[in-house]
Amino acid sequence: MPLSTNQVPHLQTALTGPLLELEEHLLNHQADIECWFRKQFKETPAPFYASVDLRNAGYKLAPVDTNLFPAGFNNLHPDLRPLAIQAAQSAVTQACPIADGVLLIPENHTRNQFYLENLAVLQEILIAAGYEVHIGSLNPEITERTEIELPSGKTLVLRPLEKQGDRVGVNDFFPCAVLLNNDLSSGRPEILENIDQTLLPPLDLGWADRFKTEHFDHYKNVSNEFSKMVDIDPWLINPMSMQCGPVDFKEREGLECLAGAVNTVLQETQRYYDQHDIACKPFAIVKSDSGTYGMAIMSVDTPEDVLNLNRKQRNKMSSAKEGLVAKQMLVQEGVYTHETINDAVAEPVVYMIHNQVVGGFYRVHTGKTATDNLNSPGMHFESLSFATSCVMPDQTQAPDASPNRFYAYGVVARLALLAAAREIADAKREAANEKKAAS
Amino acid sequence: MPLSTNQVPHLQTALTGPLLELEEHLLNHQADIECWFRKQFKETPAPFYASVDLRNAGYKLAPVDTNLFPAGFNNLHPDLRPLAIQAAQSAVTQACPIADGVLLIPENHTRNQFYLENLAVLQEILIAAGYEVHIGSLNPEITERTEIELPSGKTLVLRPLEKQGDRVGVNDFFPCAVLLNNDLSSGRPEILENIDQTLLPPLDLGWADRFKTEHFDHYKNVSNEFSKMVDIDPWLINPMSMQCGPVDFKEREGLECLAGAVNTVLQETQRYYDQHDIACKPFAIVKSDSGTYGMAIMSVDTPEDVLNLNRKQRNKMSSAKEGLVAKQMLVQEGVYTHETINDAVAEPVVYMIHNQVVGGFYRVHTGKTATDNLNSPGMHFESLSFATSCVMPDQTQAPDASPNRFYAYGVVARLALLAAAREIADAKREAANEKKAAS
Numbered sequence: 043m044p045l046s047t048n049q050v051p052h053l054q055t056a057l058t059g060p061l062l063e064l065e066e067h068l069l070n071h072q073a074d075i076e077c078w079f080r081k082q083f084k085e086t087p088a089p090f091y092a093s094v095d096l097r098n099a100g101y102k103l104a105p106v107d108t109n110l111f112p113a114g115f116n117n118l119h120p121d122l123r124p125l126a127i128q129a130a131q132s133a134v135t136q137a138c139p140i141a142d143g144v145l146l147i148p149e150n151h152t153r154n155q156f157y158l159e160n161l162a163v164l165q166e167i168l169i170a171a172g173y174e175v176h177i178g179s180l181n182p183e184i185t186e187r188t189e190i191e192l193p194s195g196k197t198l199v200l201r202p203l204e205k206q207g208d209r210v211g212v213n214d215f216f217p218c219a220v221l222l223n224n225d226l227s228s229g230r231p232e233i234l235e236n237i238d239q240t241l242l243p244p245l246d247l248g249w250a251d252r253f254k255t256e257h258f259d260h261y262k263n264v265s266n267e268f269s270k271m272v273d274i275d276p277w278l279i280n281p282m283s284m285q286c287g288p289v290d291f292k293e294r295e296g297l298e299c300l301a302g303a304v305n306t307v308l309q310e311t312q313r314y315y316d317q318h319d320i321a322c323k324p325f326a327i328v329k330s331d332s333g334t335y336g337m338a339i340m341s342v343d344t345p346e347d348v349l350n351l352n353r354k355q356r357n358k359m360s361s362a363k364e365g366l367v368a369k370q371m372l373v374q375e376g377v378y379t380h381e382t383i384n385d386a387v388a389e390p391v392v393y394m395i396h397n398q399v400v401g402g403f404y405r406v407h408t409g410k411t412a413t414d415n416l417n418s419p420g421m422h423f424e425s426l427s428f429a430t431s432c433v434m435p436d437q438t439q440a441p442d443a444s445p446n447r448f449y450a451y452g453v454v455a456r457l458a459l460l461a462a463a464r465e466i467a468d469a470k471r472e473a474a475n476e477k478k479a480a481s
Numbered sequence: 482m483p484l485s486t487n488q489v490p491h492l493q494t495a496l497t498g499p500l501l502e503l504e505e506h507l508l509n510h511q512a513d514i515e516c517w518f519r520k521q522f523k524e525t526p527a528p529f530y531a532s533v534d535l536r537n538a539g540y541k542l543a544p545v546d547t548n549l550f551p552a553g554f555n556n557l558h559p560d561l562r563p564l565a566i567q568a569a570q571s572a573v574t575q576a577c578p579i580a581d582g583v584l585l586i587p588e589n590h591t592r593n594q595f596y597l598e599n600l601a602v603l604q605e606i607l608i609a610a611g612y613e614v615h616i617g618s619l620n621p622e623i624t625e626r627t628e629i630e631l632p633s634g635k636t637l638v639l640r641p642l643e644k645q646g647d648r649v650g651v652n653d654f655f656p657c658a659v660l661l662n663n664d665l666s667s668g669r670p671e672i673l674e675n676i677d678q679t680l681l682p683p684l685d686l687g688w689a690d691r692f693k694t695e696h697f698d699h700y701k702n703v704s705n706e707f708s709k710m711v712d713i714d715p716w717l718i719n720p721m722s723m724q725c726g727p728v729d730f731k732e733r734e735g736l737e738c739l740a741g742a743v744n745t746v747l748q749e750t751q752r753y754y755d756q757h758d759i760a761c762k763p764f765a766i767v768k769s770d771s772g773t774y775g776m777a778i779m780s781v782d783t784p785e786d787v788l789n790l791n792r793k794q795r796n797k798m799s800s801a802k803e804g805l806v807a808k809q810m811l812v813q814e815g816v817y818t819h820e821t822i823n824d825a826v827a828e829p830v831v832y833m834i835h836n837q838v839v840g841g842f843y844r845v846h847t848g849k850t851a852t853d854n855l856n857s858p859g860m861h862f863e864s865l866s867f868a869t870s871c872v873m874p875d876q877t878q879a880p881d882a883s884p885n886r887f888y889a890y891g892v893v894a895r896l897a898l899l900a901a902a903r904e905i906a907d908a909k910r911e912a913a914n915e916k917k918a919a920s
Binding site for chain 2: 072073074075076077078079080084121122123124125127128129131132135139142169170171172173174175195398430431433434438
């Protein structure tokens with residue numbers, strides 16, 4: 043049965059008590075929450091954009107991944123596009139108050155139609171926001187102006203990225219704002235070093251330099267501060283996270299330490315489950331602490347799982363996007379996905395531009411279970427876009443009515459966004475200090 | 482037949498050539514237009530909010546009224562509410578970067594349910610934007626906390642406005658931002674003079690001090706600048722406007738001058754119609770140059786119409802909202818309303834918060850003709866909200882397809898918004914100069 047945009051996944055678990063309480067607290071504190079976010083993002087500017095993968099277990103609603111180079115704008119509901127346009131104006135203005143144009147640097151894949159459709163939508167949003175937008179590709183195969191026809195009927199024009207002096211651009215287009223939609227998994231491109239333009243997000247936030255554990259450390263602080271304000275147990279929104287490494291799966295080095303971290307996470311989770319009568323089996327996610335498309339990732343039930351990996355599994359855990367070898371690992375409390383639609387597991391993804399939620403969608407995958415990672419490489423998912431925004435809870439409806447559930451998604455996603463904002467502020471501070479030390 | 486939100490009025494005229502050209506030019510210059518608006522509003526900050534009444538004759542699309550105290554937020558489509566919330570955050574932040582709360586000062590009518598529903602929606606938008614909002618009434622009948630139940634089931638709480646030192650508020654709520662939703666037709670309330678808070682819009686923009694001709698002078702400049710950029714004839718979007726006065730209808734003073742202005746407007750319009758093969762009969766609108774709810778307004782075909790008014794008509798032209806006597810008059814080129822739905826005339830009204838279009842609706846009235854003023858006192862109209870935003874034209878559709886027509890509405894409305902922004906800047910400059918001269 044094809045998905046209809048009016049469908050909303052069911053939360054299939056009896057354990058929804060804690061979440062109802064969370065949603066109720068969020069509803070009761072709406073003005074405080076929005077006020078708090080406003081102040082937080084005034085203090086620490088939001089990233090240009092981000093997408094956050096959430097998991098809704100019914101008794102816990104937590105972010106599991108925060109992507110600073112979101113692809114998937116093509117999956118957002120067209121009715122919500124005006125929100126993205128409005129937010130994009132704020133985002134560019136914050137970065138470059140006088141900007142007329144935005145240079146967009148995409149991922150190198152030129153054959154992934156889904157990705158290219160995303161790129162086309164992102165370009166449309168920025169054009170509608172009133173910017174001239176051209177796409178400058180890092181891909182060495184793009185040596186001249188290249189037109190690509192997309193399944194949607196749109197045409198995308200890629201041009202080779204050039205450097206003139208200390209500015210990058212295409213043709214005679216070298217604007218102040220350079221927007222990365224490339225997660226830099228393969229490292230920091232030389233051409234982008236020390237440019238005299240505003241790179242969004244900064245080079246130091248590419249996966250070559252970023253660690254997920256740093257993000258989740260910030261997220262822990264953010265969620266503690268937030269939970270205090272709205273009077274909830276921070277456990278409800280925070281997945282326990284531990285860094286472990288270096289780990290070399292091929293050489294079986296560091297696996298004992300990894301098993302120890304898994305053990306800690308499972309035990310802590312079990313303890314909480316016992317205290318709160320949650321009749322679920324704890325599990326942990328082990329993933330590369332640096333970016334990637336989810337290659338080096340696995341779901342484990344026991345510490346032994348990481349000790350008894352076969353060669354194929356170890357190879358998989360050693361690989362990463364564009365050859366980056368996993369060294370530092372993140373062990374994270376597994377959060378069940380208890381949302382389903384037509385018996386398929388549905389994982390919400392929330393999209394933000396600047397400090398605004400601009401839409402989202404569910405990754406719906408029929409072949410996966412509640413504990414699997416839904417963002418696996420080459421994985422096919424159907425996207426089910428949120429038909430309503432995440433910014434308008436309805437006080438007259440039940441806490442778990444869909445506008446209210448979406449509001450909760452938007453709130454938790456923005457907490458992760460704030461954590462990312464603090465990461466960026468840290469990175470900028472560090473870069474400034476290094477520059478100072480070098481001079 | 483009840484109106485459905487999926488309906489869009491028909492443009493019932495054969496003379497749509499010029500408008501198609503206008504829409505085409507707007508579509509072709511979308512990025513330039515948005516960029517231009519952004520720069521203009523950076524230079525001259527947009528008012529907190531405004532609504533603009535438009536008239537679409539098929540061969541001309543022009544604003545006929547710009548309201549800086551918009552009522553009717555309840556008529557906007559709920560799906561577009563997130564846009565209003567997002568824009569409200571920007572608007573309050575621009576006025577008071579550190580504001581936590583907004584004091585709302587409404588019109589004095591406590592029995593007009595439509596108005597009160599508008600007030601409730603405005604409060605909801607601001608709360609969702611993250612502000613504490615209380616309503617402080619100037620109405621002397623409101624002497625204590627007053628709860629009003631609305632037909633929608635919402636409850637509105639009015640409190641008497643108090644002054645403490647040089648701040649106004651209710652109870653212990655004296656926030657930085659004070660938002661007027663009262664057009665001050667009856668004059669400048671003493672309690673609001675010289676307050677140490679940010680009054681939005683400034684006191685000088687109430688109808689007690691504001692002249693429509695000043696607005697349309699600014700609008701003329703704005704539309705000339707804009708037309709040059711997008712290469713259109715400014716006539717397409719600018720209604721000819723002349724000030725005339727003082728006029729005392731009761732005493733028959735100044736009527737000759739008024740007839741002269743009407744004559745000029747009719748002749749100029751006829752000349753343009755002749756040159757461009759527009760087979761319509763010119764008409765002119767004579768209205769009070771100061772605010773009001775449209776009491777002192779009439780539509781005339783010949784200069785004699787203003788000379789031969791009977792007593793009743795002269796009384797009507799002398800009256801105005803809350804007793805303000807019409808002195809200065811505005812004579813404006815009449816623009817036909819050639820949009821109809823179910824044989825009823827439909828006049829678009831566009832709503833803006835900050836520099837963003839946040840929705841709109843059609844005033845649909847079955848008992849009126851294409852030349853009548855649709856915003857008459859006590860007039861019943863049905864509102865037909867725009868189901869789509871005015872910010873997302875569709876390049877793949879015909880210039881007159883509804884997203885593109887709505888985009889044109891949004892553009893012309895923002896031109897009027899920019900004219901209002903310049904009015905406010907003038908008023909602020911004048912107030913500052915007066916203060917300087919006095920000290």
